[in-house]
Every structure is written in structure tokens, then in C-alpha cells.
Amino acid sequence: MMKGLAVSLGLAGRNLLLVRRVPSVFIPSLIMPLFILIATSGAFHGIGALPQFAGASYLAFTIPMAATMGAGFAGINSGMTVARDLEGGFFDRLQSSPAPRVALIIGPMLAALVRSIFTTTIVFIAGMIGGVWLPGLLSLLLIYGFALLFGASASCWAIGVALRARTIQAAPIMQLVVFLSVFMSVAYVPVSALHGWLGNVARFNPVTYILTASRSAELTGSIIWSETWPGLVAGFGLLILLGIFALAPLRHLENR
Amino acid sequence: MTAAVPVIRQTAALAWRSIVTTMRLPQAWFPALFFPLVLMAIFTASFGGAPGTIPGFPPVRSFLDFAVSGAIIQGVLIGGTTAGAAFATDIEGGFFDRLVASPTSRTSILTGRLGASITLGVGQALLFIAVAAIFGARVDGGLVGIIVVVVIASLFAAAVGGLGVFLAIRTGSGEAVQGMFPLFFALLFFSSAFFPLDTMVGWYHDVAALNPITYLVESMRLEIIGGATIWTALAGIGIALGLALITVGASALALRRRLRVAA
Amino acid sequence: MSDQAVETRDLVREYKGGVKAVDGVSLTVESGGIFGFLGPNGAGKSTMVRMLTTLLRPTSGTAIVAGHDVMKEPDVVRRRIGVALQDAAIDPYMTGRELLRLQGVLHGMKRSDCRARADVLLGRVDLEDAADRRVGTYSGGMRRRLDLALSLVHEPVVLFLDEPTTGLDPVSRVTLWDEVRRLNVEHGTTVFLTTQYLEEADQLADRVAIIDGGLIVADGTPKALKARIGYPLLSVVAADGSTPDDVARVLAGFGEMVPGAREGGAAVRLPGGSTAMADAVRALDDAGVRFAEIDLAEPTLDDVFLASTGRHLAGSDDATA
Numbered sequence: 001m002m003k004g005l006a007v008s009l010g011l012a013g014r015n016l017l018l019v020r021r022v023p024s025v026f027i028p029s030l031i032m033p034l035f036i037l038i039a040t041s042g043a044f045h046g047i048g049a050l051p052q053f054a055g056a057s058y059l060a061f062t063i064p065m066a067a068t069m070g071a072g073f074a075g076i077n078s079g080m081t082v083a084r085d086l087e088g089g090f091f092d093r094l095q096s097s098p099a100p101r102v103a104l105i106i107g108p109m110l111a112a113l114v115r116s117i118f119t120t121t122i123v124f125i126a127g128m129i130g131g132v133w134l135p136g137l138l139s140l141l142l143i144y145g146f147a148l149l150f151g152a153s154a155s156c157w158a159i160g161v162a163l164r165a166r167t168i169q170a171a172p173i174m175q176l177v178v179f180l181s182v183f184m185s186v187a188y189v190p191v192s193a194l195h196g197w198l199g200n201v202a203r204f205n206p207v208t209y210i211l212t213a214s215r216s217a218e219l220t221g222s223i224i225w226s227e228t229w230p231g232l233v234a235g236f237g238l239l240i241l242l243g244i245f246a247l248a249p250l251r252h253l254e255n256r
Numbered sequence: 257m258t259a260a261v262p263v264i265r266q267t268a269a270l271a272w273r274s275i276v277t278t279m280r281l282p283q284a285w286f287p288a289l290f291f292p293l294v295l296m297a298i299f300t301a302s303f304g305g306a307p308g309t310i311p312g313f314p315p316v317r318s319f320l321d322f323a324v325s326g327a328i329i330q331g332v333l334i335g336g337t338t339a340g341a342a343f344a345t346d347i348e349g350g351f352f353d354r355l356v357a358s359p360t361s362r363t364s365i366l367t368g369r370l371g372a373s374i375t376l377g378v379g380q381a382l383l384f385i386a387v388a389a390i391f392g393a394r395v396d397g398g399l400v401g402i403i404v405v406v407v408i409a410s411l412f413a414a415a416v417g418g419l420g421v422f423l424a425i426r427t428g429s430g431e432a433v434q435g436m437f438p439l440f441f442a443l444l445f446f447s448s449a450f451f452p453l454d455t456m457v458g459w460y461h462d463v464a465a466l467n468p469i470t471y472l473v474e475s476m477r478l479e480i481i482g483g484a485t486i487w488t489a490l491a492g493i494g495i496a497l498g499l500a501l502i503t504v505g506a507s508a509l510a511l512r513r514r515l516r517v518a519a
Numbered sequence: 520m521s522d523q524a525v526e527t528r529d530l531v532r533e534y535k536g537g538v539k540a541v542d543g544v545s546l547t548v549e550s551g552g553i554f555g556f557l558g559p560n561g562a563g564k565s566t567m568v569r570m571l572t573t574l575l576r577p578t579s580g581t582a583i584v585a586g587h588d589v590m591k592e593p594d595v596v597r598r599r600i601g602v603a604l605q606d607a608a609i610d611p612y613m614t615g616r617e618l619l620r621l622q623g624v625l626h627g628m629k630r631s632d633c634r635a636r637a638d639v640l641l642g643r644v645d646l647e648d649a650a651d652r653r654v655g656t657y658s659g660g661m662r663r664r665l666d667l668a669l670s671l672v673h674e675p676v677v678l679f680l681d682e683p684t685t686g687l688d689p690v691s692r693v694t695l696w697d698e699v700r701r702l703n704v705e706h707g708t709t710v711f712l713t714t715q716y717l718e719e720a721d722q723l724a725d726r727v728a729i730i731d732g733g734l735i736v737a738d739g740t741p742k743a744l745k746a747r748i749g750y751p752l753l754s755v756v757a758a759d760g761s762t763p764d765d766v767a768r769v770l771a772g773f774g775e776m777v778p779g780a781r782e783g784g785a786a787v788r789l790p791g792g793s794t795a796m797a798d799a800v801r802a803l804d805d806a807g808v809r810f811a812e813i814d815l816a817e818p819t820l821d822d823v824f825l826a827s828t829g830r831h832l833a834g835s836d837d838a839t840a
Contacts, residue, residue, distance in 0.1 A: 003627040010624035014613065021612040021653070028438060035438075039445035043464075046455025047303055049310045089608040093669065096572050097625040098597040172283075180294070188302040198301030254576040254593075 004100040011094075011107025015081055016114060026115075029077050033070025033119045037062055037126055044188060052193040056219060060132045063123055064143045064214035065187050068207075070119030071151030072178040077115070078108035079158020079174050086166045101250040109155040116151035120144055135221030142228070146214035149235035150207070154178050156242035163249040181207045206234035263361045270360075270368025275375060277342065284342065288335035288380065292327040293387060299323055299450060312454035316481045317394070324388045325476035326449035328405070329469060331380045332413045333444060337437045339373050340420020344430040356515060366511055370417045370504065377413025381406050393480070401479035404489045408476050411496035416440075418503030425510040449473050468495050523583070524550045524677045524709035525571060530580035532566050540566040542733035543580070548711060548726070550676075553703050555724030555741075556713040557820065559832055563733040564713035565605060568681045571711070572602045585676045598626070601670030601678040601708075605685065608666065611655030615646050615665050618654065619672060626673040640668040644698065660691030667698060671708075678702065680712040684719060696723055717820035717832055729824055736827035741820060748818035748826055749788055752777060753796055755803070756784035758811035765808045773799050780825065789815065 019026045041059040048058035082104075085091040094104055120143065127134075134140055158174040165173070184201050185208040186194070194202050202208045213231020216224045278284045300319045307316045316322045346352045355365055385395065385402065395401045423433050444450075446460070447469040456464055464470050475492020478484035525548040532541040541563045548554040558564050569575035571584050573593040582589045585599035609618060616637055623633030641650045644664040649657060654665065663683060670678060680699070684692040700723065702708045714720055720727045721741050729737040729744075737744055753773075757766045767776065767785035773795060780786035789795045796815050803810060824832040 006627065007625055010621055014610070014617075014621055017617070018612055032438075035442060035445075038460075039442065042456060042460035043445055043451050044303075045457055045460070046310050046312055046451060047306060049455075050305055051309070052305075085610070088610075089604070090610045091608075092574060092604055093602070093608040093622070094625065096574055096597060096600075096602045097622070098594050098627065099625045183294075183298050188299070189305075193302070193305055195301045195304035198298060254574060 004103045004106070007099040007103035008106040008110060011103060012110035012114070015078065015108050015111030018081065019111075019115065025080070026077060029070075029073035029115070030119055030122070032073055033066045033123050034126055036069050037066035037123050040066070040188070041130070047189060050189065050193055052190050057132055059127060059130050060134070060218055061190075061215065063127045063132065063134075064146070064218070065182070065211060067120040067123045067143050067147040068150045068211060068214060069182055070123060071112075071116035071147040072154040072182065074112040074115035074119060075109075075151045075154025075156075076158045076171070076174045076178055078112040078155045079160075079162045080168060080171050081108055081111075082159050083162035083165065083168045083170060086162060087168055095253060101253075102247070104250065105156070105159050105246050108159060109152055112151055112155040113148055116147055117144065120147045134218060136217070138223060139217035139221060142217045142223070143214050146210050146231060146235060149239060150210055153235070153238045153242045156239065156246040160242065160246040160249065163246070163253070181205065182211075186211050206238045209234035210238075263364050263367070266360055266364035267367040267371055270355075270364055271371030271375065274339070274342070274369055274372035278338070278372070278376065284338050285335075285376075288331050288338060288376075289383070291334060292330040292384065295330070295450075296320070296323045296327040296384075296388070303451070310455060313452055314454075314477075314481060314483070318392060320388055320391055320393045321481045322452075322477065323450070324384060324393055324480055325405070325473050326444075327388075328381045328384050328409050328476065329412065329449055329473050330444055331384060332377045332409055333416055333440050334437070335376055335380060336373060336413060336416025336420050337433065337440060339369065339376075339417050340424050340436075341430040341433040343369055343421050344424035344428060344433045347424060347428055348430060362511070362515060366421060366504070366508055369421055370414050373413045373417030373420075374410045377410045378406055380413075381409035395480050396482035397479035397484050401484065404479050404484070404492070405476045408472055408492045408496045411493065411500050412472055415496060415499035415503050418500060418505075418507045422503060422507040422510050425507065425514050443467065443469060447473060468499060471495050522550055524548045524585060525554070525711060526583040527571070528581045530567070530570060530582055531578045532563075532570060532575065533578040539733050541570070541577075544730070544733070544735055545580075546728055546735060546738065548709065550709050551703075551707055552725040553699065553710040553712065553723050555720035555727040556711065556730060557715070557717060557720040557727055557824075557832070558713075558730035559715060559830075562730045564715075564730060565681055566733075567730070568604070568679055568711070568713055572600060572604075572679050573597055598673065599676045601673070601675035603663075603666040603670040603679070603683060604681045609654050609662060609669070612653060614651050614653055615641065615657070615668075616650040618665065619668060622669045622672045628673070636672055640671060643671075644668045658691075660687050660694065663687060663691070663695060664698070667695070671702070674706075675708065677709045677711060680710065682713055682715065685715065692719075699723060715832070717824075721820055727820065729820070729827065731824070731828050737823050744820065744823045745818040748822045750774065750790050750818075751788070751792060752780065752786050752816050752818065752822065753789045753799060754781035754784060754786035754812075754814060754816070755799075755810045756781060756812040757808070759809040761807075761809045765806070766803070766810060769803050769806050769808055770799060772802070777825075779829070780822075784810070784812070 041062040045058055048056070048061070053061065085094070157177065161170050161174050184198065185205045186202060191202060191208060191212060209230040213228045216227035300323055303319050307313050307319055307322065314322070385405070397404065420433060423436060427433060446463050447467040448464060449469060453461065453464055453470060472492055472495055475488050478488050525546070528545050530541055530544045531539060533539045544567065556564050556567065566575065570577050571582055571589065573589050573596055576590065584596050587595045589596050619637035619640055620633045623636055628636065641647050644667055646661060646664055646668065649661060654662065657665065684695055687695065699710055699712070703710050712723065724741060726739065727741050727744060728735050753770070755766050755770065757763050763784050770776065770785050770787040773787050774790055775788045777786045777788060789799070793815060800813065821832045824830070
């Protein structure tokens with residue numbers, strides 16, 4: 001158990017090292033959430049006039065979405081690292097060592113979580129520069145927490161794809177699913193404003209509840225439980241399902 | 257005149273080849289169709305309540321009518337980036353050198369690629385209008401409106417194609433050109449492609465107001481939602497033409513310089 | 520504690536479509552020696568190594584490595600073996616030192632131990648100067664040395680080397696051979712190496728198994744295998760109007776012919792050695808047979824391969840990949 005932790009930390013450290021060493025791969029995933037924040041809140045500023053927003057700032061509404069997306073990107077990157085290792089042969093070294101199999105997933109995931117904290121912070125600072133001061137520590141906590149939850153899930157998803165595809169060519173699949181899962185939910189407007197088919201899809205999409213929960217303390221500074229608990233259920237449920245998705249191929253690595 | 261005929265034929269042949277190779281590679285055409293259409297669908301569903309409610313929103317029948325022109329511009333932009341990457345791959349892979357070593361006219365290397373981009377751009381514009389029509393959108397300007405939209409789309413396609421070729425020649429790497437894609441995507445967001453200019457505020461509004469893409473989109477948009485005049489049409493066509501002349505000119509110069517050095 | 524470092528029984532690896540990369544291999548490797556696994560490309564060497572190092576699951580059969588079953592106790596096996604595969608499994612963006620330390624962590628060593636061990640190994644494979652440079656900047660030979668060092672971090676009992684010198688220049692190759700010998704002699708590490716170069720097997724290995732098409736075709740010490748072939752081979756290339764058949768007719772009287780051994784000529788096993796060679800040359804002259812080349816060669820492992828399979832071992836003559 002302790003060895004598993006040590007190995008995970010070691011692998012996480014290596015991932016974070018790669019961020020510094022190969023900036024071209026990671027910089028986009030660090031800048032993207034910032035861009036999403038600025039572009040979304042800027043281009044769609046007018047939508048804030050919809051009655052469903054009840055006068056709330058659209059920039060404030062966008063911050064949790066940008067943070068969550070940033071965490072999603074970080075998760076995708078951890079999957080891409082695993083894919084690259086598999087393609088390049090470095091994974092052989094990891095696999096033939098006595099390191100616990102779980103550590104091969106937890107390590108990259110931890111690195112993704114650290115990067116998620118970093119990107120979420122950047123989004124917050126940008127938001128503050130834009131004039132949004134979040135009411136209270138709780139709203140901050142929720143946004144960080146749900147971003148991390150989503151990031152961990154995205155990481156499991158991407159790593160699961162990487163372990164099966166064994167090639168970096170699978171990166172678009174990793175990205176597409178994460179993008180669509182966020183876009184086909186309450187990325188731009190609250191659930192009450194969604195029309196037609198998207199309204200139906202969003203109601204089944206766990207990300208909808210994660211985002212709604214992430215925003216639930218923004219208005220008043222205190223938690224609105226009816227909006228928060230579905231997010232917790234959806235978030236942890238997603239993490240467990242995707243965790244299984246990532247772990248399953250580990251057992252059969254030797255079969256390929 | 258006799259010298260022009262082989263150029264035309266060679267242009268057509270190279271354009272045909274570019275089109276065929278693009279169609280055969282899903283990763284070449286899929287993003288240019290998928291992303292604009294999916295975003296159009298998502299935005300329409302998310303912002304359906306905006307027309308009529310939001311101040312600054314132009315009078316439209318539905319958000320879909322509003323969104324089509326932005327989607328077309330987005331599609332042409334993505335397609336153009338892929339085209340540039342393909343051109344760079346041709347350079348990397350040696351196809352370009354083979355062309356240069358053959359009696360192919362230099363001009364047709366460029367016009368062939370641009371011809372392909374324009375053709376694909378026209379196809380995209382018509383396809384997106386058709387798809388939107390299936391879901392209830394209508395072009396207020398009728399046939400003339402559609403023609404204006406297609407003309408602007410094709411000129412913009414030439415402009416993006418020219419930029420792609422320019423970058424391909426200067427960087428020589430397909431990956432580098434693809435890497436520029438996020439930049440162009442950003443450019444698209446800082447325009448009125450997705451939401452009305454009048455609803456934007458502050459510095460964001462000012463940047464979007466300076467972005468030529470905004471005017472291309474608006475010119476097309478007016479044909480679809482109504483309110484277009486001969487002047488709005490000419491403005492859009494003019495700006496697209498201007499952009500095309502700049503980038504195509506730059507790429508022609510870059511091509512000539514490269515050929516001179518290589519020869 | 521068994522005396523055998525590796526023991527396999529009817530090991531099979533079958534892929535979808537019925538392709539058997541390894542088709543029933545049974546072998547034993549004694550502890551403390553260097554075992555060479557020789558064969559052409561595609562013979563099944565890498566597949567064997569991957570099965571023995573727990574990276575690949577055998578379709579059937581058993582494999583006991585360092586006293587433990589690879590399928591039943593893979594983790595125990597992993598702790599006792601060192602692995603340096605083809606394509607040096609390294610991360611180009613990390614430094615040599617960082618990779619060695621990470622390897623230590625992977626094996627559950629304490630941080631401080633990892634550091635110390637890394638320093639020791641860097642010295643042993645002569646990479647101290649390059650230790651803090653990114654591995655991507657290393658030459659091919661340096662990468663292999665690092666790969667070797669990585670496989671030794673936890674002091675394995677059995678070391679698996681998959682084509683360790685493929686693609687290396689002659690100097691790097693000899694350096695690596697010396698290092699492998701030193702490991703074996705000074706530390707008693709059993710070495711299981713695969714190679715397509717007969718020279719490598721000949722020079723390094725105490726025992727050799729030759730594999731072709733997923734099956735062992737010959738097995739023994741290099742000396743014994745070559746002795747089985749017998750006498751030195753005299754080969755003559757016909758020229759100037761004389762045909763290979765003309766040459767063969769003359770040489771047939773001197774010993775056992777070896778068909779297919781020499782293109783454009785004929786070859787015979789010469790019991791008399793160099794003295795008999797002079798007689799053979801005279802005989803050819805007397806018969807009016809003209810020849811362009813003539814040489815007498817001691818049997819090599821390629822001859823062993825040829826005798827077992829009817830083909831030459833690819834790349835047997837030179838040191839280039």
C-alpha cells in the first residue's frame with residue numbers, strides 16, 4: 001500500500017516534470033481554459049440578459065465551466081502521456097517492474113489533478129481581473145472540488161482509451177468525448193434555459209449536475225443543497241465508472 | 257492565350273487531386289463539417305431564448321437562422337487550416353518537389369490548391385445551408401442571397417487557403433500549420449460569428465468590431481435573416497476579396513522565393 | 520532454491536489467426552552463466568523474452584524464471600529480474616539520473632537508496648558525465664548502457680537482454696560485451712540474451728539455443744555445436760567458363776559435400792584441413808577447372824543454423840544491423 005503511494009507519487013512527479021520539459025504538449029492545455037473563459041464570457045455576454053440568469057454576472061457563470069474544462073484538458077493530457085509511453089516502449093519498463101498496477105493510473109491522475117488546481121487558479125485570477133469577486137470560501141471550494149472530480153474522471157477516461165488503443169493517434173477520441181460531454185450540458189446557460197433536444201440530453205448528462213453543483217454557491221456564498229448533492233452523486237458516480245474503465249485493461253495487459 | 261490553356265488544365269488536375277485526397281482522409285474533412293455543425297446545434301439549443309429577449313439581438317425567426325453564417329465561416333476556416341497542413345505534408349513528403357521537377361506550370365501549383373479550397377468552400381456553404389434548411393432555417397434573400405453567401409464563402413476559402421499555403425511554405429511542417437489552428441479558432445470567437453456584436457461590451461466589443469471576420473459574417477447573415485442591401489453584399493465580398501488578395505499574394509511571393517532558391 | 524535460472528516447458532504463444540510466434544519451446548538455463556538465444560528476425564526471440572519477463576501471457580506451457588512461475592507469481596518474478604529490451608525503453612525527456620531514480624522508486628526502494636544506487640550504476644556504465652543531460656541527446660550506445668543500468672537497479676538475479684547491440688557501432692558493441700561479461704563474472708548475474716548476430720552468441724554465451732520459426736533447432740555450447748558440424752569447410756567459386764557443377768565434381772572426391780553453402784560454386788567438408796586444401800587445389804588444376812575464390816573456414820554457428828534449417832542466418836557475417 002505504501003509502496004503503491006510512493007510509486008504513484010514518483011510517476012506523478014515524472015509527469016509534472018514533463019510539463020516543464022515539453023511545453024509544446026502542455027501549454028495549450030494550460031492556456032485553453034483561460035481562452036475559454038475570456039471568449040465565452042466576452043462573446044456571449046449578452047445572454048446574461050435572459051431571465052433565467054436573474055441578473056447574475058455571466059462572467060461569474062462561466063468561471064466554473066472554464067475551470068472544469070481546464071481540468072478536463074489536464075485529464076486528457078495524462079492519458080496522452082500514457083499513450084505516448086505505450087507507443088514508445090517506456091511503458092514496458094513500468095509494466096515489467098513490481099510496481100502495483102493501480103499506481104500506473106493513479107500516478108498520471110495525480111499529476112492531472114495538480115495541473116487542474118493550477119488552471120483553476122488561473123481562471124480565478126482572470127475572473128478577478130474581470131471584476132468577479134466570489135462571495136466566500138465555499139464557492140471557491142465547490143469550484144475547485146468539482147473541477148478536480150471532473151479532472152479525475154477525464155483522466156480515467158483518457159488513460160482507459162490509451163491502454164486500449166496503445167497509440168497517441170487516439171488523442172482525438174479522448175478530446176472529443178470530453179468536449180462534447182461539457183458542451184452537451186449547461187456550459188452556456190442554466191438548465192432551465194435549455195431548449196428541445198439539448199434539454200433532454202443534458203438531463204441525462206452527469207456533467208450537467210457537476211457544473212450546476214459547481215456554480216451552486218456562487219450567487220449567495222452558501223451552498224444550495226438541492227443543486228449540490230446531484231453533482232456529488234454524478235461526479236463520484238462518473239469517477240467510479242470511469243475508474244473501472246481505466247483499471248480493467250490493466251489485468252489483461254499481458255495478453256496483447 | 258495558348259499558354260493559359262495548359263495552366264487551366266493543370267490547375268483543374270491539381271485541384272481535383274487535392275479534393276480527392278482530402279475526401280479520402282476522414283481526418284481531413286471531418287473536423288470541418290463536424291465542429292461547425294455540432295456547435296451550431298448546441299448554440300441553437302442553448303441560446304434559443306435569446307432572439308426577442310436579449311436587447312441588441314437582430315430580428316430573426318430563430319437562432320438557427322442567425323447561426324448559419326457563423327458556422328459556414330468556421331467550416332471554411334477549419335477546412336483551410338487542414339488544406340495548409342496538407343500542402344505542408346506535400347512539401348515534406350516530396351510530392352511538391354516532384355511537381356516542381358515536372359513541366360507543371362508554377363502558377364498551377366498555387367491555383368490548383370486554391371481551386372480545391374474554393375470548391376470545398378462552396379460545397380460547405382451549400383451543405384450547411386441545406387442542413388439548416390432541414391431544421392427550419394430559411395434564406396430571406398432567396399437565390400440571390402444564397403449566391404452572395406457562396407461568393408463570400410469561396411473568396412474567404414481562397415483567403416484561408418492562401419494563408420495556409422503561405423504558412424506551409426514558410427514552416428515546411430504539417431504539424432506547425434495544424435498548431436496554428438487554435439489561433440484561428442480564437443480569431444473566430446473574437447468576432448460576431450456566434451453572437452451579435454451589439455450584445456458585446458468593453459474591450460471585447462472593440463476587438464470584435466475591428467475583426468474583418470465580423471463583417472464577412474454579418475454580410476452573409478443579413479442575406480439569410482433579412483435586411484441585406486447591395487452595399488452590405490458588396491462590403492462582404494470586398495473584404496473577402498481583399499483578404500484573399502493579401503494572402504494569395506503573400507503565398508505567391510513565398511512560392512516564388514522558394515522555387516528560386518531551390519532551382 | 521533451484522539451480523536453474525530459467526526453465527520452460529512447451530511454451531507456446533499464439534496470436535489471432537493461428538500464427539504461432541513461439542511453438543512449443545522447452546529449455547533450461549543454469550544459474551550463473553550467459554545464455555544466448557540466437558535466431559533470425561521473426562524467429563520468436565522477442566516473443567520468448569516478453570513471456571519470460573511477464574510482459575506477455577503464454578498461450579500454453581509453463582515458464583519458471585528465478586524459481587517462480589511467471590503466470591502464477593508475476594510480481595515475485597519482476598522483483599528478481601532485470602529487463603533491457605530492444606529499442607531501449609526510455610523516456611527521452613528525462614535525464615539519465617532521473618530515470619535511474621524513478622526505476623528505484625518503481626521497485627519500492629527508499630528515496631535515499633534510489634539516489635545512491637543511481638550514482639553507483641552511472642559510474643559502472645560510464646555515464647557520469649552525461650547523467651544530467653536529457654536522454655534524448657544520448658547516442659545509441661549511451662542509451663543501451665543506460666538501459667542496462669536501469670535493468671540493474673534492484674540487483675536482479677536474472678538479466679534479460681533483447682538484442683542488446685543491434686544497431687550499435689563496433690566500438691559500442693564491444694564495450695557492452697565487456698560490461699555483460701563483467702556483470703556475469705563479478706556479480707554472478709545470470710544473463711539471458713537474444714541476438715541475431717552469431718558472433719555475439721559465439722563470443723559471449725556459455726550456452727546457445729538456436730531458434731527458427733518459433734522452435735529450437737539446436738542447443739548446446741557454441742563449441743559443441745560447431746564440433747557437431749565437423750570439419751572445416753572448403754568453398755570454391757567457379758569462374759571463366761567453368762561451372763559450379765565442374766567444381767563439385769572435383770571436390771566430391773575429398774569429403775562430404777555441403778549443397779547450397781556457396782553461391783556460384785561448391786563446398787565440401789575437408790577432413791584433412793589445410794594440407795588437404797593443397798591437394799584439392801591441385802586436383803582442380805589438373806581437371807582444368809577455373810575458380811575465382813577459394814577459402815577454408817572453420818565451422819561457425821551459421822553453419823550450425825544452415826545444417827539445421829537449410830538457410831543462412833541473416834546478417835551473420837558483419838556487424839552492421
